[in-house]
Amino acid sequence: QKEVEQDPGPLSVPEGAIVSLNCTYSNSAFQYFMWYRQYSRKGPELLMYTYSSGNKEDGRFTAQVDKSSKYISLFIRDSQPSDSATYLCAMSRIQGAQKLVFGQGTRLTINP
Protein backbone atom coordinates (compact mmCIF):
# COMPACT_ATOMS: atom_id res chain seq x y z
CA GLN A 1 0.00 0.00 0.00
CA LYS A 2 1.29 3.45 -0.92
CA GLU A 3 1.72 5.97 1.86
CA VAL A 4 -0.32 8.53 -0.10
CA GLU A 5 -3.14 7.60 -2.46
CA GLN A 6 -4.61 10.00 -5.00
CA ASP A 7 -7.08 9.27 -7.77
CA PRO A 8 -5.24 10.02 -11.03
CA GLY A 9 -8.41 10.98 -12.86
CA PRO A 10 -8.66 12.40 -15.42
CA LEU A 11 -11.34 14.72 -14.09
CA SER A 12 -13.21 16.95 -16.52
CA VAL A 13 -15.72 19.60 -15.37
CA PRO A 14 -17.41 22.64 -16.93
CA GLU A 15 -16.19 26.15 -16.26
CA GLY A 16 -17.64 27.61 -13.08
CA ALA A 17 -18.09 24.26 -11.34
CA ILE A 18 -16.81 23.48 -7.87
CA VAL A 19 -13.98 20.97 -8.03
CA SER A 20 -13.09 18.58 -5.24
CA LEU A 21 -9.71 16.83 -5.21
CA ASN A 22 -8.77 14.33 -2.54
CA CYS A 23 -5.95 12.28 -1.06
CA THR A 24 -5.85 9.61 1.60
CA TYR A 25 -2.79 8.59 3.55
CA SER A 26 -1.72 5.81 5.87
CA ASN A 27 1.03 7.39 7.98
CA SER A 28 -0.49 9.03 11.05
CA ALA A 29 2.79 10.88 11.66
CA PHE A 30 2.13 13.26 8.76
CA GLN A 31 1.54 16.75 10.17
CA TYR A 32 2.12 19.08 7.22
CA PHE A 33 -0.03 18.95 4.11
CA MET A 34 0.44 20.67 0.79
CA TRP A 35 -1.19 20.97 -2.59
CA TYR A 36 0.90 21.63 -5.69
CA ARG A 37 -0.29 22.55 -9.17
CA GLN A 38 1.67 21.30 -12.15
CA TYR A 39 1.03 22.60 -15.65
CA SER A 40 2.10 20.47 -18.59
CA ARG A 41 5.90 20.42 -19.02
CA LYS A 42 6.38 22.66 -15.99
CA GLY A 43 7.55 22.03 -12.43
CA PRO A 44 5.06 21.84 -9.56
CA GLU A 45 4.18 25.09 -7.81
CA LEU A 46 2.94 25.36 -4.26
CA LEU A 47 -0.75 26.28 -3.93
CA MET A 48 -1.67 25.60 -0.33
CA TYR A 49 0.20 24.68 2.85
CA THR A 50 -1.57 23.58 6.02
CA TYR A 51 -0.55 22.23 9.37
CA SER A 52 -2.55 19.57 11.22
CA SER A 53 -6.35 19.48 10.90
CA GLY A 54 -8.74 22.19 9.79
CA ASN A 55 -9.48 24.42 6.82
CA LYS A 56 -7.46 27.04 5.02
CA GLU A 57 -8.81 29.37 2.37
CA ASP A 58 -6.94 31.37 -0.25
CA GLY A 59 -9.09 33.07 -2.85
CA ARG A 60 -10.95 30.41 -4.83
CA PHE A 61 -9.00 27.59 -3.17
CA THR A 62 -9.83 25.85 0.12
CA ALA A 63 -7.73 23.11 1.67
CA GLN A 64 -9.20 20.76 4.26
CA VAL A 65 -7.40 18.29 6.47
CA ASP A 66 -9.13 15.56 8.49
CA LYS A 67 -6.40 13.78 10.40
CA SER A 68 -8.85 11.45 12.13
CA SER A 69 -9.85 10.05 8.73
CA LYS A 70 -6.40 10.50 7.18
CA TYR A 71 -8.03 12.43 4.36
CA ILE A 72 -7.22 15.77 2.75
CA SER A 73 -9.13 17.77 0.17
CA LEU A 74 -8.67 20.73 -2.12
CA PHE A 75 -11.75 22.62 -3.31
CA ILE A 76 -11.66 25.00 -6.25
CA ARG A 77 -14.63 27.38 -6.54
CA ASP A 78 -15.69 29.08 -9.77
CA SER A 79 -13.24 26.93 -11.72
CA GLN A 80 -11.54 28.51 -14.75
CA PRO A 81 -9.93 26.97 -17.85
CA SER A 82 -6.61 28.25 -16.48
CA ASP A 83 -7.06 25.85 -13.55
CA SER A 84 -6.56 22.94 -15.95
CA ALA A 85 -3.47 21.17 -14.64
CA THR A 86 -2.34 18.20 -12.58
CA TYR A 87 -2.85 18.66 -8.84
CA LEU A 88 -0.46 16.88 -6.50
CA CYS A 89 -0.98 16.44 -2.79
CA ALA A 90 2.12 16.15 -0.64
CA MET A 91 2.70 15.61 3.03
CA SER A 92 5.45 15.36 5.59
CA ARG A 93 6.18 14.59 9.23
CA ILE A 94 8.32 17.70 9.53
CA GLN A 95 7.84 21.33 8.62
CA GLY A 96 8.78 22.68 5.24
CA ALA A 97 10.27 21.00 2.23
CA GLN A 98 11.93 17.96 3.72
CA LYS A 99 10.79 14.33 3.54
CA LEU A 100 7.83 15.19 1.31
CA VAL A 101 5.76 12.26 0.08
CA PHE A 102 3.72 13.06 -3.00
CA GLY A 103 0.53 11.56 -4.32
CA GLN A 104 0.52 10.57 -7.98
CA GLY A 105 -1.50 13.61 -9.02
CA THR A 106 -4.99 14.19 -10.43
CA ARG A 107 -5.23 15.54 -13.96
CA LEU A 108 -7.97 18.18 -14.10
CA THR A 109 -9.51 19.78 -17.18
CA ILE A 110 -11.91 22.73 -16.97
CA ASN A 111 -14.01 22.98 -20.12
CA PRO A 112 -15.09 26.47 -21.31
Next chain:
Amino acid sequence: EAGVAQSPRYKIIEKRQSVAFWCNPISGHATLYWYQQILGQGPKLLIQFQNNGVVDDSQLPKDRFSAERLKGVDSTLKIQPAKLEDSAVYLCASSLVPDSPLHFGNGTRLTVT
Protein backbone atom coordinates in the same frame (compact mmCIF):
# COMPACT_ATOMS: atom_id res chain seq x y z
CA GLU B 1 13.37 36.70 -8.34
CA ALA B 2 14.73 34.30 -10.95
CA GLY B 3 13.46 30.75 -10.56
CA VAL B 4 15.29 27.45 -10.42
CA ALA B 5 17.12 26.91 -13.70
CA GLN B 6 17.66 23.47 -15.20
CA SER B 7 19.33 22.25 -18.36
CA PRO B 8 18.96 20.59 -20.71
CA ARG B 9 15.16 20.56 -21.05
CA TYR B 10 15.16 17.30 -23.00
CA LYS B 11 17.64 14.46 -23.44
CA ILE B 12 17.39 11.22 -25.39
CA ILE B 13 20.05 8.55 -24.86
CA GLU B 14 20.46 4.84 -25.39
CA LYS B 15 20.57 2.43 -22.49
CA ARG B 16 24.01 1.98 -20.93
CA GLN B 17 25.02 5.51 -21.94
CA SER B 18 25.71 8.22 -19.37
CA VAL B 19 23.92 11.53 -18.92
CA ALA B 20 24.24 14.60 -16.69
CA PHE B 21 21.76 17.23 -15.63
CA TRP B 22 22.52 20.68 -14.28
CA CYS B 23 20.63 22.82 -11.78
CA ASN B 24 21.06 26.39 -10.58
CA PRO B 25 18.85 27.11 -7.55
CA ILE B 26 17.27 30.40 -6.56
CA SER B 27 19.93 32.76 -5.29
CA GLY B 28 20.49 32.39 -1.56
CA HIS B 29 18.68 29.07 -1.25
CA ALA B 30 20.80 26.81 0.90
CA THR B 31 18.80 23.62 0.41
CA LEU B 32 18.68 21.83 -2.94
CA TYR B 33 16.75 18.72 -3.94
CA TRP B 34 16.67 16.39 -6.91
CA TYR B 35 13.41 14.58 -7.60
CA GLN B 36 12.51 11.92 -10.14
CA GLN B 37 9.01 12.07 -11.64
CA ILE B 38 8.02 9.06 -13.71
CA LEU B 39 5.10 9.62 -16.10
CA GLY B 40 1.80 9.47 -14.22
CA GLN B 41 3.43 9.52 -10.80
CA GLY B 42 4.28 12.12 -8.20
CA PRO B 43 7.84 13.31 -7.67
CA LYS B 44 10.12 11.04 -5.64
CA LEU B 45 13.05 12.51 -3.72
CA LEU B 46 16.45 11.30 -4.86
CA ILE B 47 18.80 13.49 -2.85
CA GLN B 48 18.79 16.56 -0.60
CA PHE B 49 21.74 18.91 -0.11
CA GLN B 50 22.20 21.48 2.62
CA ASN B 51 24.79 23.89 1.20
CA ASN B 52 27.33 21.45 -0.27
CA GLY B 53 26.65 18.57 2.12
CA VAL B 54 24.31 15.62 1.57
CA VAL B 55 21.42 15.48 4.04
CA ASP B 56 19.39 12.61 2.59
CA ASP B 57 20.30 10.26 -0.24
CA SER B 58 18.43 7.22 1.03
CA GLN B 59 16.42 6.84 -2.21
CA LEU B 60 19.28 7.48 -4.62
CA PRO B 61 20.29 4.34 -6.58
CA LYS B 62 23.94 4.80 -5.77
CA ASP B 63 25.17 2.08 -8.12
CA ARG B 64 24.29 4.28 -11.08
CA PHE B 65 23.27 7.72 -9.85
CA SER B 66 25.56 10.35 -8.41
CA ALA B 67 25.10 14.00 -7.51
CA GLU B 68 27.26 16.81 -6.33
CA ARG B 69 26.85 20.40 -5.27
CA LEU B 70 30.21 22.06 -5.40
CA LYS B 71 30.54 25.42 -3.63
CA GLY B 72 26.99 25.07 -2.31
CA VAL B 73 25.32 26.61 -5.37
CA ASP B 74 24.95 24.72 -8.67
CA SER B 75 24.36 21.00 -8.70
CA THR B 76 24.74 18.18 -11.20
CA LEU B 77 23.00 14.82 -11.24
CA LYS B 78 24.59 12.01 -13.24
CA ILE B 79 23.34 8.63 -14.37
CA GLN B 80 25.87 6.04 -15.51
CA PRO B 81 24.91 3.66 -17.03
CA ALA B 82 21.31 4.53 -17.83
CA LYS B 83 18.53 1.94 -17.86
CA LEU B 84 15.17 2.04 -19.63
CA GLU B 85 13.40 2.56 -16.29
CA ASP B 86 15.32 5.80 -15.74
CA SER B 87 13.07 7.48 -18.32
CA ALA B 88 11.45 10.27 -16.31
CA VAL B 89 11.47 14.00 -15.64
CA TYR B 90 14.26 15.01 -13.27
CA LEU B 91 13.19 17.98 -11.20
CA CYS B 92 15.49 20.20 -9.23
CA ALA B 93 14.02 22.20 -6.36
CA SER B 94 15.38 24.58 -3.76
CA SER B 95 14.29 26.15 -0.52
CA LEU B 96 15.72 29.02 1.46
CA VAL B 97 16.15 26.81 4.51
CA PRO B 98 14.99 23.22 5.08
CA ASP B 99 11.72 24.22 6.76
CA SER B 100 10.62 26.68 4.06
CA PRO B 101 8.57 25.77 0.95
CA LEU B 102 9.96 24.15 -2.19
CA HIS B 103 10.46 25.96 -5.46
CA PHE B 104 10.75 23.65 -8.46
CA GLY B 105 12.46 24.09 -11.78
CA ASN B 106 10.78 22.93 -15.00
CA GLY B 107 12.77 19.74 -15.12
CA THR B 108 14.79 17.73 -17.60
CA ARG B 109 12.82 15.13 -19.52
CA LEU B 110 15.01 12.03 -20.06
CA THR B 111 14.13 9.32 -22.52
CA VAL B 112 16.24 6.16 -22.47
CA THR B 113 15.83 3.98 -25.58
